[in-house]
Amino acid sequence: MSEISREILSVGDLNRAIASSLEERFDAVWVSGEISNFKAYDSGHWYFSLKDExxxxxxVMFRGRNGQVGFVPQSGDxxxxxxxxxxxxxRGDIQLTIQTLRRAGMGGLYEAFxxxxxxxxxxxxxxxxxxxxxxxxxxxxGIITSLQAxxxxxxxxxxxxxxxxxxxxxxxxxxxxxxAPSGIVAALKSAAKENAVDVILLVRGGGSIEDLWAFNDEQLAYAIAQSPIPIVSGVGHETDTTIADFVADLRAPTPTGAAELAAPRRDQMLQELAAIEQALSQRIHQRVEREAQTLDQFALRLSxxxxxxxxxxxxxxxxxQRLKQAWLVRVDSWSRNQSHYAQQLEMLNPQRTLExxxxxxxxxxTGLQAVRNPDELNTHSAFEIRLADGVANVKFAELESRKS
Structure with a gap:
């Protein structure tokens, strides 16, 4: 014993002796716990902690092993x-070198979800x-999200x-x-009070269950259900699901998908209008031809x-002659209505207003939001003025506001 006590070990030697002792004592173990601080490095290796109360x-789980797991775990799993x-x-840290990993649940957050x-x-x-x-x-x-998103x-x-x-x-x-939940609820109430939009896009990019947890809030769920304005949710990626997605009137797989579901394509609308015009013209000519044929048959019978x-x-x-005149009047009326609808559609083009x-x-x-109130103008912020032939960036030197 005295010989051992006189032996002086380096820190590395001591750590290696402890490591060897642990490996001999614990050949292989199964451990359950909740993942935290999960990190996947470019090398392909996974590093995280397992915890319980x-x-x-x-x-650590090296690339050759984690490729067989079948899913990428997240913090909270x-x-x-x-x-x-x-x-x-x-480092002198005790660690588990993982050979096998399987899902046992999704942790406390997922259970609450x-x-x-x-x-x-x-x-x-x-x-x-x-x-x-x-x-x-x-x-x-309307769009409800962060300006920095x-x-x-x-x-x-x-x-x-x-x-x-x-x-x-x-x-x-x-x-x-x-x-975040109270802020989103306030935004929904503001949109309902202003009643300035016909549909609301509730959007946010992807993230972990913790990042998206604001959209699993109970009060937010009730606010979405009670909104008088239809809501399209586009939260996270396609594989992400939140309580807001289930309550919303329509769920999109991504924020971009929400925009696509809410806004019709202008060029497609014009194509549809042209197709309706062509179909209407064809039906009119077909009807005229059928009536002309019927008239010929009556003429033959009368003769x-x-x-x-x-x-x-x-x-x-x-x-x-009377039938021809009547049809010409009807066709002319349809043509005028068609021109009227085309003019109305053109009038809706914002460019015409600018012209x-x-x-x-x-x-x-504020992200190029249209100024509606003179009180929103100031001399220290930059503004963009859109005209018929271009755009000008300005700063006001002097302002005099008056209500219309």
Missing amino acids: EGQIRC LVEVGASLGLYVP LKLKARLAKEGLFDLERKREIPAHPRSI AALKDVLSTLARRAPHIPIVIYPTLVQGPE HALPNPERMREQIQHWQ RGYAVVLNAK
């Missing part, structure tokens, strides 16, 4: 792992009968491409963190049945 332990217990010598989902489903918040129809041709579209740029780009004639109203709010064919022939000619001498003032600070 009594403790936690570091874990409840899993079971088969691993060897050892010690990472450079499932419980709330089941309760709200029982209350009827997900029923198809209560969902409102999304307008096919909205007069204006990447999803906002994608949505605005999609709407500008598909339906540049539809005005957009943005209701900015936090979409992540403990303050054989009546004693005074000359007089009846004159009457037939008279009827033919009449009007201009639109956009606030660059």
Whole structure:
């Protein structure tokens, strides 16, 4: 014993001795716990911790092993792992080197999600009968999201491409963190009070279950269900699902998908109008041809049945003329209606309004939102003025506001 006590070990030697002892004592173990601090490095290796209410332990799963798992775990997942217990010598940390990983649940957050989902489903918040129809041709579209969200740029780009004639109203709010649910609820109430949009896009980019947790809030679910304005949810990626998705009137797989579902394509509408015009013209000509054929048959029957064919022939000619005039009047009326509808559609083009001498003032600070109130103008912010022939970026040197 005295010889051992006189031996002085380096830290590395001591750690290696501990590692060897652990490997001999624990050949292979199965451990269950909740994943936290999950990180997947470019090397393909996974690093995370397993924890429960009594403790936690570091874990590593190398690329050759995690390729067989079949899914990428996330923080909050409840899993079971088969691993060897050892010690990472450079840091002196006890860790599990995982050979096998299988799903045992989804942790506390997912359990809370499932419980709330089941309760709200029982209350009827997900029923198809209560969902409102999304307008096919909205007069204006509202967007509820963060001004800093990447999803906002994608949505605005999609709407500008598909339906540049539809005005957009943005209701900015936090979409992540403990303050996000109340902010989204306030934005919904603001949109309902203003009643300036026909449909609302509730959007946010993808993330973990923790990142998207604001959209699993119970009060937000009730606010969505009670909204008088139809709501399209586009939260996360296609594989992400939240309580907001189930309550919303329509769920889109992505924020861009929400914009596509809410806005009709302008070029497609014009194509449909042209197709209707062609179909109407064809039906008119077909009807005229059928009636002309019927008239010929009547004329033939009359020529054989009546004693005074000359007089009846004159009457037939008279009827033919009247029928032709009636059809010409009807066709002319249809043509005028068609031109009127085309003019109305053209009048809806915002460019025509600008060409009449009007201009639109956009606030660059609020994401190019149209200025509606003189009080929104100031001398320290940049503004964008859109005219018929271009765009000007301005700063006001002096302002004098008055109500109309």
